[in-house]
Amino acid sequence: MRLSPCIVIVDDEPSVRSGLCNLLQSDGYETEAFESAEAFLQDDNARADAALLILDVKLKGMSGLELYRQLIAQTTPPPVIFISGHGDENMLWYAINLGAVTFLRKPINVDTLLDYIRRELSAREERR
Template sequence: MTPPPLIAIVDDDRSVRSGLSNLLQSAGYATRSFESAEAFLNQGPGAAKIALIILDVKLKGIDGFELYERLLLWTPPPWVIFISGHGDENTHRLAVNAGAIAFLRKPIDVDILLESIQRALSSGEGTP
């Protein structure tokens, strides 16, 4: 049996991490949660198994866009969905133009999130 796709959640808000993790697990995905970009980057070899990352734009330390730039150097890079409670049209445009599959404002529309994840993971390809 094939293990479920692994989705990482990088957000400094514990309730967001917990809520998204519970939602995604109930939808059949495996999850790992990180409170910062640094914690995510320090996870070691387990990072290679991550298929998709839900990434908050505003993080303490390394922000979401800086982490995304680093992720683009991975082979293959994981899919990324940006989330933000502070996003405006410029942030949205920047995220999508950079190659993220979606930019979702908090509170997150669960249906759009799950649809975006399904679309990315069913394509069988990595981030452009």
């Protein structure tokens, strides 16, 4: 039985995965991290348990945007926050139009990230 929501991080940079996992766990969340979209797609439990996704836009192999488009085509995915070190305002609006909560540029402001996560998970809980 999960005591806290599980946040899934998909980023090909080990330091980003580790840093985000540590940050989110210290804030009381469970986390699962994957180095690729393909690895995440192969883990049925992670897909079922994810309360929120943090997806890097640029990944080796399938991009974070492609991953999210695929999830949308298959089911109603959990909320997503896109992150990237290579984004601009066009990327922000593309991500929002795709259904993302937001798009954050790296290096990520952790307070901003945590605010978005708390708001989204709180709103999700209220809808239940």
